[in-house]
Amino acid sequence: MINPALLIKLGLWILTIATTTLLLKRGKITSRNRLMFLIAGIAVFGFLFGQLSPLNPNPMSLLGNFVLNLKGAEVPVPLQLSLVMLSLMLGLVVVSNRSICGWGCQLGLLQDAFYHIPSRKINVSKKVTLWTRVIFFSLFVGLLFLSGLNILGLLDPFGVFQLSLTTISGVTVLGIALASVVFYRPWCRFFCPFGLAGLVAEQFSFYRPRVDREACVNCMQCVKACPTGAMGDFYQENRFHNDCYACSECIQACKVDALTWSKDTK
Numbered sequence: 670m671i672n673p674a675l676l677i678k679l680g681l682w683i684l685t686i687a688t689t690t691l692l693l694k695r696g697k698i699t700s701r702n703r704l705m706f707l708i709a710g711i712a713v714f715g716f717l718f719g720q721l722s723p724l725n726p727n728p729m730s731l732l733g734n735f736v737l738n739l740k741g742a743e744v745p746v747p748l749q750l751s752l753v754m755l756s757l758m759l760g761l762v763v764v765s766n767r768s769i770c771g772w773g774c775q776l777g778l779l780q781d782a783f784y785h786i787p788s789r790k791i792n793v794s795k796k797v798t799l800w801t802r803v804i805f806f807s808l809f810v811g812l813l814f815l816s817g818l819n820i821l822g823l824l825d826p827f828g829v830f831q832l833s834l835t836t837i838s839g840v841t842v843l844g845i846a847l848a849s850v851v852f853y854r855p856w857c858r859f860f861c862p863f864g865l866a867g868l869v870a871e872q873f874s875f876y877r878p879r880v881d882r883e884a885c886v887n888c889m890q891c892v893k894a895c896p897t898g899a900m901g902d903f904y905q906e907n908r909f910h911n912d913c914y915a916c917s918e919c920i921q922a923c924k925v926d927a928l929t930w931s932k933d934t935k
Contacts (some may be wrong), residue, residue: 674722678714679757682773685710689772689915690765690876693930698917706772707782715775719830728774728863731755733809733821736862740813758863759870765930766874767867770857771914775830776845777857781916783849784896791851792898795911798858802865809862826856853896858912868912875932878903878919884927894922 689706692698718725724745731746731754738748746754761769770777784790812818826842828834834842848855857864871877878891878900892901900919902910920928 672722672724674718675724675726678718678726679754681713682769683761685772686761686765686768689768690930693765693768693915693917693920694876696920696926696929699921703917704782704785707778707785710772710778711775711782714773715779715830719775719832723831725775725827725830726754727776727827728758728769728867729776729821729861730827731758732863732866736810736813737819742813742817742819759866762867762870763873764875766877766913766915767871768915770864770867771916774857776827777854777914779829780845780849780854780856781914783846784853786850788850790853790896792853792896795898795902795909798912799865799868801859802861802868805860806862806865821862824860854912854914857914858897864912871913872909876930877913879929879931879933880904881927881929884925886925886927888924890922890924891919891928894918 689698692702715725726746731751734744734746734751735748735755737744738746738751744751758769761773771781772778809820812820823835823837824841825838826845828838829842845856852858880891880903889904892904895901895913895918896916897912897914899911899913903913903919915930917930920930
């Protein structure tokens with residue numbers, strides 16, 4: 670029998686993505702209500718559901734469980750359900766560019782909140798973050814199938830929301846928190862397997878930042894405001910864009926309403 674808490678969380682995820690996509694379309698996301706969403710999401714999706722059920726899903730665990738199922742390992746979510754849930758999460762990525770990561774993943778929200786602490790910010794190229802995740806995912810799969818070692822289970826920073834950390838996962842969480850102050854979503858962009866799958870899926874997203882070239886005055890404020898560099902790719906119409914977490918910083922930075930969260934009308 671499916672845990673009711675699991676179904677409730679999935680329903681809340683879908684409701685959150687629908688709501689935030691509507692707000693993004695209307696340009697109603699501000700720094701203030703974004704921060705309120707972060708705090709509420711950490712509290713509800715993270716700590717509340719973490720206490721309601723030990724099976725507190727997140728995008729990373731859904732992909733991890735799918736791989737573990739393929740290995741034949743004992744996991745709480747069967748293969749069929751794991752595949753359905755993973756497909757649903759990737760579907761949400763395609764509908765509204767990585768909104769599930771940007772607005773629904775409890776660890777992503779926690780990192781985002783730490784990033785709001787005033788400090789000097791740094792970034793790296795999309796090649797670095799892409800290949801780091803490729804290498805880490807390959808290591809995860811290789812060790813799992815060759816030796817049975819589950820490094821995602823060892824490092825698992827999501828245990829913080831169940832208030833259940835080992836020494837290794839505790840050090841991982843501390844490192845993520847410290848790194849998040851200066852680097853936007855380090856776990857998502859360097860290690861998360863769903864972050865890698867989501868990066869591929871978001872290249873086909875319907876809703877994403879769109880530039881009205883006639884209204885744009887080429888001030889580049891949207892590009893400067895983007896914490897990942899994705900807006901630079903959107904602006905230059907690059908075929909492959911960097912991670913975009915639907916944070917709305919680019920839209921807020923545009924003073925001439927030349928940037929919208931919308932579908933391609935071509």
